Amino acid sequence: MPRRLLLNGRIVDDDWVYLAEAEGNASAPLILSLAEWQTGRDQWLAQDRRLGVVLSPAHKVELLAPDIARLALIGADFSGPSEGRGYSQARILRERWKFGGELRATGYVRRDQLFFMARCGFNSFELPDTDLKTAQAALATFSWAYQPSNDVGLPFKLLHP
Amino acid sequence: MYRYDLTDKTLVRERVAQFRDQTRRFLAGELTDDEFRHLRLRNGLYIQRHAPMLRVAIPYGLLSSTQLRALGSIARRYDRGYGHFTTRQNIQYNWPKLEQVPDILAELAEVEMHAIQTSGNCIRNTTSDHLAGVTPEELEDPRPWCELIRQWSTFHPEFTYLPRKFKIAVTGAAQDRAASQVHDVGVHIVRGPDGELGFEILAGGGLGRTPIIGQVVREFLPRRHLLSYLEAILRVYNLEGRRDNIHKARIKILVKSLGIEEFRRRVEAEWISTRAEGLRVDDAEIARLRGFFNPPAYRNLPNTEPAAGKSTAFRAWYRYNTTAHKVPGYRAVYISLKKPDVAPGDVTDSQMELLADLADRYSFGEVRVTHTQNLLFADVEQDETFELWQTLEKAGLATPNIGTLTDMICCPGLDFCSLANAGSIDVAKLINERFDDYDYLYDLGELEVKMSGCMNACGHHHVGHIGILGVDKSGEEWYQITIGGAAGADASLGEVIGPSVAKLDVPETIARLLEVYVERRQPDERFLDVVRRLGVKPFKERVYATPAAA
Numbered sequence A: 001m002p003r004r005l006l007l008n009g010r011i012v013d014d015d016w017v018y019l020a021e022a023e024g025n026a027s028a029p030l031i032l033s034l035a036e037w038q039t040g041r042d043q044w045l046a047q048d049r050r051l052g053v054v055l056s057p058a059h060k061v062e063l064l065a066p067d068i069a070r071l072a073l074i075g076a077d078f079s080g081p082s083e084g085r086g087y088s089q090a091r092i093l094r095e096r097w098k099f100g101g102e103l104r105a106t107g108y109v110r111r112d113q114l115f116f117m118a119r120c121g122f123n124s125f126e127l128p129d130t131d132l133k134t135a136q137a138a139l140a141t142f143s144w145a146y147q148p149s150n151d152v153g154l155p156f157k158l159l160h161p
Numbered sequence B: 001m002y003r004y005d006l007t008d009k010t011l012v013r014e015r016v017a018q019f020r021d022q023t024r025r026f027l028a029g030e031l032t033d034d035e036f037r038h039l040r041l042r043n044g045l046y047i048q049r050h051a052p053m054l055r056v057a058i059p060y061g062l063l064s065s066t067q068l069r070a071l072g073s074i075a076r077r078y079d080r081g082y083g084h085f086t087t088r089q090n091i092q093y094n095w096p097k098l099e100q101v102p103d104i105l106a107e108l109a110e111v112e113m114h115a116i117q118t119s120g121n122c123i124r125n126t127t128s129d130h131l132a133g134v135t136p137e138e139l140e141d142p143r144p145w146c147e148l149i150r151q152w153s154t155f156h157p158e159f160t161y162l163p164r165k166f167k168i169a170v171t172g173a174a175q176d177r178a179a180s181q182v183h184d185v186g187v188h189i190v191r192g193p194d195g196e197l198g199f200e201i202l203a204g205g206g207l208g209r210t211p212i213i214g215q216v217v218r219e220f221l222p223r224r225h226l227l228s229y230l231e232a233i234l235r236v237y238n239l240e241g242r243r244d245n246i247h248k249a250r251i252k253i254l255v256k257s258l259g260i261e262e263f264r265r266r267v268e269a270e271w272i273s274t275r276a277e278g279l280r281v282d283d284a285e286i287a288r289l290r291g292f293f294n295p296p297a298y299r300n301l302p303n304t305e306p307a308a309g310k311s312t313a314f315r316a317w318y319r320y321n322t323t324a325h326k327v328p329g330y331r332a333v334y335i336s337l338k339k340p341d342v343a344p345g346d347v348t349d350s351q352m353e354l355l356a357d358l359a360d361r362y363s364f365g366e367v368r369v370t371h372t373q374n375l376l377f378a379d380v381e382q383d384e385t386f387e388l389w390q391t392l393e394k395a396g397l398a399t400p401n402i403g404t405l406t407d408m409i410c411c412p413g414l415d416f417c418s419l420a421n422a423g424s425i426d427v428a429k430l431i432n433e434r435f436d437d438y439d440y441l442y443d444l445g446e447l448e449v450k451m452s453g454c455m456n457a458c459g460h461h462h463v464g465h466i467g468i469l470g471v472d473k474s475g476e477e478w479y480q481i482t483i484g485g486a487a488g489a490d491a492s493l494g495e496v497i498g499p500s501v502a503k504l505d506v507p508e509t510i511a512r513l514l515e516v517y518v519e520r521r522q523p524d525e526r527f528l529d530v531v532r533r534l535g536v537k538p539f540k541e542r543v544y545a546t547p548a549a550a
Helices: A034-039 A043-048 A060-072 A086-097 A111-119 A129-138 B006-027 B031-039 B066-078 B098-110 B143-153 B222-241 B250-256 B258-272 B283-291 B312-321 B350-362 B382-392 B425-432 B438-444 B502-520 B527-534 B537-545
Strands: A004-007 A010-013 A030-033 A051-055 A073-078 A102-107 B044-048 B052-056 B062-064 B082-085 B092-094 B169-172 B185-191 B199-202 B215-222 B321-325 B329-337 B345-346 B366-369 B375-381 B449-452 B465-471 B475-482
Touching: A004 A129, A010 A129, A030 A034, A034 A043, A034 A051, A051 A060, A051 A102, A060 A086, A073 A086, A073 B143, A086 A102, A086 A111, A086 B222, A086 B258, A111 A129, B006 B031, B006 B098, B031 B044, B044 B375, B052 B098, B062 B066, B066 B082, B066 B092, B066 B098, B066 B350, B082 B350, B098 B449, B143 B169, B143 B185, B143 B222, B143 B283, B185 B215, B185 B222, B185 B366, B199 B222, B215 B222, B215 B258, B222 B250, B222 B258, B250 B258, B312 B321, B312 B329, B312 B382, B312 B438, B329 B382, B350 B366, B350 B375, B350 B382, B425 B449, B425 B502, B438 B449, B438 B502, B465 B502, B502 B537, B527 B537
Parallel strands: A030 A051, A051 A073, A073 A102, B169 B185, B449 B465
Antiparallel strands: A004 A010, B044 B052, B052 B092, B062 B366, B082 B092, B082 B345, B185 B199, B199 B215, B321 B329, B329 B375, B366 B375, B465 B475
16 A cells, blocks of 8 residues: 655655665655665666655754755654654755755654644655544644744734734 | 734634644543643643643733633632742643643633643743833833744744753843843843844853853844844754753753854854844834833822831831832832742732732733742832732732742742652741741841752752752752852852751751851842852851751
8 A cells, every 4th residue: 555645735645665665666756864865876866766865853954955956855754752853954945945845744743743844844744544634634723823934835824924 | 911813812722722632632542641741741731749730821921910810710710729920920720630721721712821832842931021111220121022032932833842941031121030141042132332222142041950151142133133043043952952861952051062152153154044034023013012012001190108107017018019110109019929828929819819900900900920929010109009008918918028038939849740859838938937037037138049849940049049959868858058149130050058958957057047147248238249259168167067956
């Protein structure tokens, strides 16, 4: 069964495969860890497929800066319910490096964090099935927000702009 | 004060609905203890020794009489008839039932209150000077800026899962009544080189097990950049602050390990991107916020001497529990929550309701919470202070001890808090029993005693002129004493005088410290000044010269 995820507000089958899932599939878009990307960068770029890289919380976003234009997906991994670095990674990718591709939240991603993640620029979420069902509603948790961020397209307005 | 419009109201109601759903999922077994912990903490709900504890936000300590009445009503119907005011100018309920918390929050929402971000690793309630707007020595009223920060920090999408909690204090006066130098970030309104008002920004202060005085990150920040600069500081902290060790996770540890120069360099580098147009503080918006804090309709009054010819009791209260106001004919009046036989900061449901009525009658319907766990009526006509005092006196709210030894800051301690090593409230009681002679208290003058039941330092013991820290010694409650701390503009950390003392010996220890002070003081020297001049040594010698023999 393909992975289901929330992409641009809709529940869809995941087109992408992680390297561990990629055996026998040389054309599907491929997600790599930063280490996999760094050790075989030229080899991956030579392949005719879309590429993505997932950052761990401690990784500096700047490590991907030279390759932003070559990546169709960047992921930020959340190691548990207290992890929060991915929120800053996402905003830096969107705002400073103008990353326009799929920005995916992976790891510990739950409906309760979805609104904040989406506001930081994530548009793709790997959620457990139970949370996937309620994810669209979770994106509409609040109708208003007090601060500007990266949330074009979310169903709420800025308060006191 | 700031009033919600329909949008603020909607946001808070949506939060209530969200938390109701989270509570339901937890009770239904859909969320684990740990998962729910992260969610409930961001809404002020702790699971404590006896019951949950709910902390309700009071932004920069400002309450309307309607809100105070609602807090009293909640205390009666959902708790055991009282609440506890904290050093973050908030209120805590110690006995709510978990399943009733969503209903409490729904009632709070109706009076424009909430428990958002009153705990957890996020930006907490912004605190300020309780004399904001009325003190004669103020450059500018800090409250519009506090409200701006409150709004910006509420549900900030990037900074809701920080390495650790984050506390901001804003002051606009020469005297620092908000302990801003021991905050993660201190914001001081200052005049810049061209005479314009802006901010001095401090970072890296804090108490807890590693007390540190904050350092200046930027000497002058133009006002339009306040939020973008805070965002830069928070982003550096969110990415670089330690997450591997809870005791090293506050921003003070990051600032200390990088050094202030390098920390500043990183913040300023980040600021280049956060300074984008969207976060510029708009003149119109700050003017709109200022409009909420316009002075009330003061009457044109002469200055009078209300204490003249009145009883000694009133004169003492007037001297200690009221303070100067910038408008002639007015005083700011402290409501002491430090009655000797009551836990410091506690107030009952009926007292809250009475105070709400009195605020309507005497102080334009507003009440403030001080970080020293008292309440304040900011705008009382001098000629009405006597009448007000008579009512307060009957209600047990006129203990004339503001700024004296018995006006102690005190955490809930072992009686309520699951983190505490030792009791605080019972030690406060012992101290009150020992020092019950007001002539002696007044002779001692300004003296700040601060007490924490564990090294988390909720009672700010490091910055007490006398600090008392509860420690666990093989299952017994002992107390480490520090002297020479201060939280004001001349902030300093207290020094430990020696080995900790047994609970029953705490009053005798304090008595000996005060003996040295009385013997050695010069005219107009406070206890703190004598400690600073002489050092710890003579105090230490006296305390440990002979057993305390309580």
